[in-house]
Every structure is written in C-alpha cells, then in structure tokens.
Amino acid sequence: MNDTIRSIATIMSDLDGILIYPHISMDGDALGSSAALCLALRSLGKKAYIMVNEPVPKNLDFLENGCTTTDDSVLEDVQLSLMLDCNGLNRIPGREAAWERGRLKGCIDHHATTSKDIRFDFQRIEPKSAATAEIIYRLIKDLGAEITLDIANCIFTAITTDTGNFQHVNTTSRSHEIVGHLYKVEGFNSKIISAMIYDRRSKGALKLEGYVLSKLHFYADGRLAVGQVSQAMLDEYGCTIDETDGIIQRIMSIDGVEGGCLLKEKGDTTRISLRGRSYINMSNVAAKFGGGGHVLASGCTINADLDTAEKTILPVLISELKH
C-alpha cells in the first residue's frame, strides 16, 4: 500500500504545478515539511506553492520563505495536489475545492490513523518516523535537489518540534542521523533556529504562565494538577488563549503528577487540555465530555464556568486514576 520514496520522486520529477497541503492548525512539522519540499521543487525549476487558509503561526514565520498562498489560482494547471503531515479531507477544511483541482493526488504522512476519505494516486505513510520531515528529507535527496540552508532550517524545525527537542518516545536513530546531516550544511546553526521557535514569547504570555503555575490546584495526593486560565487573566496580561498552549507541558514537569488538566475560559464554556504521564487514560476522560485525542494527550469542552468545569471533571479524573 505504501509507495517507495524513490517511486514518488520519479513521479514528481515529471510533474510541474504542485500545490502542497499541510494540515489545519499547522505546526512545525506540517509547515516545515511543506516549505522544505516547496523550496526543493522550486530549486528544480518547478512551480510549487503551499496552499493555506490561516495565518502562519508567529513563532514559525521564518519557515514561510514566500511559499504559502491562500489563492489556488496562482497555478493555472495543478498537476499534483499533495497532502503533507495529514491524510484526509477532514484535515484540510475549507481547501477541499482547491484540492480537487489536482490531476494527481498524493499523500506523505507519519500519522498512523488514516481517514480513507480520499483515493490517492500515490501515498507513503511512515508511522515510525518521528516527523513527516524525515520522509521529506529523503524525498528531496531522491529528487536530486540540494539541501540548502533554508531547507535545513525547515527540516530541523519540523523534527525538533515533533520530537519535543529529541526527548519524546517517537525519536529514533534516524531522527538524529538526519539532523546530524543538517549540521554539514554551510551556515546551519541550531541555536538561531531554536531561538526563533522558542524564545519569542510575549512578556504577557510568560507572566500569565507564571501566574497560572503559581495558583495550581493539586488533588489525589498530588497525582492530579489542575490550572485555570480565565478571560480576566487573558485581559490582564494582554494574551490570547492560543498563547497558553505551553502551560500544560510545564504542569507535567512536576514530580508525582500523573494527570495534568488546564481549564481555559472561552465565552460561556471551558476548554480543557488533558495530559497523562504514563498510566492514566486521558482519551477516556475526554470522551466522557464529547472530546477526543490520544491516551496521554486529549481535550474536551464543558459548557460551564471554570470552577464548575473543574468540579465536573475532577471525579472523572480521579476515577480514571484508579483504573
């Protein structure tokens, strides 16, 4: 079912006019993979764009490299629609009509769950690759394009963000092998890129994070930690709700915490991020409230204020701890 990278390179070598589709809420791997491939295709004289319908996240702006477009008419003839870091129409909402324009449709991804809502002319899904960029790196080599500094920066960002800076369990020998090669590219400097990704937080976002952490609630002998972000806090520190994304990871750095829960006020509802360390099943907890996700990382929404939402989810969390 999986095509080889070499066969995909052979197909793509004959094509021109390529639109690349990263998943919605693009992250370092989705955008980094897409931009690396787009730059490589352009270096081979091909017309290529990344088709998006949302702004590039601020901390990833350096990956853009003039590759994105919100208007698929930049290409008269779309010979290939290529989905990267996702594999279903549900992951490119609002871009379905543009997607259909591709004469050929392809997919390169590392997510194990496949949606099967598209018939691809070729696809390669490698669940054991830590990042889609690991596949793209090899594809670029097989296409015969050079790994330029801009491409190296894209690949590095994709791999380092998807592996949690080479700490997550998805990291492999090959992740390190590929990144090791990037250091051989003239001018490559991991520190500069890392500072772009991680060290451009707003003053308010860091102060808010600090405030939330200083007020954490603990339950079940410290095995559960719960934080709250109210609209009033967002207003006081001048932050958007998106800027609270990193707080849940900080909560999980506490000794003995098996489950972390961050409650975020959003209008009349409370958005909830859930993280587990090892044995708690957060997917079950989220499902109880109509949410979803992975066993160790999930989310849901409760139609109530922060304190009510905390009281509502707490017994479910405690019960799941005991399983």
Added chain:
Amino acid sequence: MNDTIRSIATIMSDLDGILIYPHISMDGDALGSSAALCLALRSLGKKAYIMVNEPVPKNLDFLENGCTTTDDSVLEDVQLSLMLDCNGLNRIPGREAAWERGRLKGCIDHHATTSKDIRFDFQRIEPKSAATAEIIYRLIKDLGAEITLDIANCIFTAITTDTGNFQHVNTTSRSHEIVGHLYKVEGFNSKIISAMIYDRRSKGALKLEGYVLSKLHFYADGRLAVGQVSQAMLDEYGCTIDETDGIIQRIMSIDGVEGGCLLKEKGDTTRISLRGRSYINMSNVAAKFGGGGHVLASGCTINADLDTAEKTILPVLISELKH
C-alpha cells in the same frame, strides 16, 4: 599536547584501581561521563569508583549506579586518578589529597580554558565536543567495552543536558551521530530518561517559578528582564535556593529580552544570575561586582537586600546594553 583516544585506551587497558573525579557542583555531563566510564571499566573486570564529596543531584540520581564513593580508601592501590569534565585542582576542592594518591594522573575534558595547575601523564581536551561524554563514548568503544543500557542512559543524559536538548550552539553532527547509536541499544528509551532528568520538579519549585515569572520587572524597552527570589518566597513555597536554577532560562524565552537577571536573597546578600542573548557582555557586568563567568552567562553577589541590589546592578546592565 592532546593524546589520542586510542593511546589513552591502551594506557587504561593495563591499569586497575581507577578513581574518577568529576567537577564540583556535578552536572549531567560530569556525572554522566564519570558513571559511563566507571561502568565500562567495571565491565572489563577493573576496580573503579567516582570520587565525590557532595551528594548526587536529585534529578540525576539514576546515573549513580553504585559508582560513587566519598572515601578514597575503597581502593588500596590507586593506579590512575582521572579528572573528567574539568582540568584543574580548583575544580575538585576538598579532594586534592585523594587525587595525589594516583600513580598516574589523567584528564579528559571539553572545556577550552585550562588551569595548568596539574601536570597530567595523559590528557585529551576537545573544546569542539559538546559534552565530555562524546569523548567517553569513543573511549569506551576503544577500550572494547559494550555500550550497555545503563551506559547509554549516562551518555544520553550527559549530551542532552550539556546541549540544552540539542538546541545550543555547541551541538554538532557528532553529538547527533553518537546519540543516534544509543537508540540501537536494547531497551533505550529517551522519554523515560528525559522524564527522570526534567519531570521531577517539586510542586513548590514550580509554583515559586510561576510566582517569580508573574512578577518580572522590565527595563530598557523590554530588553532587560529582572526577577527576584526572596527568602520569604522560598519559605512560602518550601524550596531551597538551588531549586530556582531554571528560572533564568525561562526569562530568556521572552521576545526582545537581551539581558536576563535573577536576584536571589541569601542571608544579608543577594546572589545574582545573569544571562545574555546575543550582544550584551554579562561577563563584564559580573566582573564589576567581583563575579565572573562567560559572556552570555555569568554571576555575582552584591552585599545588599534584593531591591538595593536591583537598583545597584541596573545602571551597569543598561550601560552594557548600549555598548
């Protein structure tokens, strides 16, 4: 002046009774390198210990592996005193007498500054290696010992901590190459080790960090960020001053901050940690108050309370910003 790793392996192959000396205030590389080599020497049937006179840091306890001793008389005949991750007697205070017992004296390090207060029978200093463990990994191979899971965990910890999880500018292609090999060791799991190193912070330490961040002061159009840790805060959150070590790194993640300063009350004095992002010279700032360190990371002590110390150092920081 540098001996080859192969020649050091040849010398050590003929020796038994080896005491290894990591530097004072041992970190992941000092202890990780020492324990990796100690375990490898023991696997070859040799008597070897790590000589220390301070407790192993709590987050690095899993590196100890029964290797440390505070009593050099565990070895009747010390055929080799070997300094790791440092190269001067000033870096092993309180252990000088034991050190002198070694019939041979050796040194393996990656710090560029050499103290020259010892004549070593052999030494290897590789300033371009991100961690001393990168040298130790190759030495273990040349000694003909196997990279066991325990040794792999020591090497990984040393490299990942000394490179800031592969983000710092000292990271090289070889850092990634060596860590890539560790993944081939049966049972190796970076996530488990990473959680041991980073995810065992006390509740109080994280709450205190949060509180300090929520109260940061900014100066010079946000290019300077200053935090304060009082004894009262330490008492309230039940923390020791050592548990505040990570706060300065968090401060440096703020967009536009060129200089970070953390003031810590210690009795009647204020201990100060200084960090720079790119152009400020924090070594100069620290030197003005009798302290020292590197250009982008230094420290000093001012004999005054927190607010007075902040008022005292601020003009020096601002002046250094303008250079």
